[in-house]
Amino acid sequence: MLDAARISELLHPFLGDTPAPPDLFAQLETYLDLLLRWNARINLTAVRDPEQTVTRHFGESLFAARVLRDAGAFDSAKDVPSTLADVGSGAGFPGIPIKLFIPNLQLTLIESQNKKATFLREVVRALSLSHIVVYCGRAESWGHTAQLVTLRAVERFGDVVPVAARLVAPDGTLALLIGESQARAAACLLGPGWASPVSRRIPESEGRTVWLARRRSPN
Numbered sequence: 425m426l427d428a429a430r431i432s433e434l435l436h437p438f439l440g441d442t443p444a445p446p447d448l449f450a451q452l453e454t455y456l457d458l459l460l461r462w463n464a465r466i467n468l469t470a471v472r473d474p475e476q477t478v479t480r481h482f483g484e485s486l487f488a489a490r491v492l493r494d495a496g497a498f499d500s501a502k503d504v505p506s507t508l509a510d511v512g513s514g515a516g517f518p519g520i521p522i523k524l525f526i527p528n529l530q531l532t533l534i535e536s537q538n539k540k541a542t543f544l545r546e547v548v549r550a551l552s553l554s555h556i557v558v559y560c561g562r563a564e565s566w567g568h569t570a571q572l573v574t575l576r577a578v579e580r581f582g583d584v585v586p587v588a589a590r591l592v593a594p595d596g597t598l599a600l601l602i603g604e605s606q607a608r609a610a611a612c613l614l615g616p617g618w619a620s621p622v623s624r625r626i627p628e629s630e631g632r633t634v635w636l637a638r639r640r641s642p643n
Contacts, residue, residue: 425460426474428453431482434475437627438483442490444525451524451551452482458547459515466539468515484601484626484634485518488574489525491624491634497572497597498526505530505555509570511563511588512536512578516544518601519574523556531556532570534563569593576601585613594641604631611637 426434428449435449456477462468471477492498498506505528510519513533523531533556535541541560548556559566564587573596575588585600592598598618600610604625611621614637621637 425457426453426478430475431456431478434478435483435486438479438487439490445527448524452478452521454550455516455520455547456482458543458550462543462546463515466543468540468543479628481515481517482521483628484576484632485521486525487624487626488518488599488601488634489522491636492522492572492597492599493526495597495622495636497599497636498529499571506572507570507593508532508572508574509534509563509566509568509591511573511575511591512584513544513558514540516547518576518599520544520547520551520553522574523553524551529555532566532568533558534566535560536562563587563591566591569596571596572599573597574599574601581606582609582613585610589614589618589639592639594639596639598637598639600635601626602633602635604633607633607635610635 431452432449471480507530509532511534513519513535519533523529533544541558544558569591571593573588573591578584619638623633623635626632
């Protein structure tokens with residue numbers, strides 16, 4: 425089992441010198457322990473090695489949080505916290521690590537598989553997280569919008585991206601964690617009404633990127 429110090433070391437390429445919440449690495453240690461134990465019973469992620477889990481899943485997610493923060497996606501000027509919907513959350517990536525990095529987010533984890541939704545609720549309980557909801561159902565049925573919508577490692581990319589895009593509120597941001605080769609297809613799937621996307625390559629990855637697009641407000 426990895427301790428908080430080793431997790432911090434592994435995540436340095438993704439966080440750099442960015443200040444982290446004081447409890448972040450201890451929370452990630454608890455999260456990792458839960459994930460590894462549950463993954464032995466149900467298929468949450470194909471990555472089984474603890475260090476690879478930290479870099480591949482936690483690292484990507486926290487790097488996405490950095491990119492979103494630097495892009496001004498988290499509205500700190502208002503008293504109301506930003507809302508984030510994580511579509512097809514699975515084992516909680518990237519939504520839960522982003523929540524740990526930006527604790528005042530109002531987060532909805534959208535996951536249609538009951539066993540995975542049960543795991544997500546256990547993580548929320550174990551980490552004593554507030555302002556977080558696990559929605560066990562399809563994104564098409566959620567019935568709300570959010571200022572931020574995230575999507576990572578989903579099947580049926582061409583079908584799911586438009587669904588996620590419809591959940592983005594005006595002036596909100598869609599964040600995709602995808603391969604660089606998928607960027608052109610993502611832009612085509614969005615169509616008009618979006619600002620030009622920007623992307624940042626994920627450290628220590630093979631051509632993976634955090635890809636952001638902002639929905640324009642209707643005139």
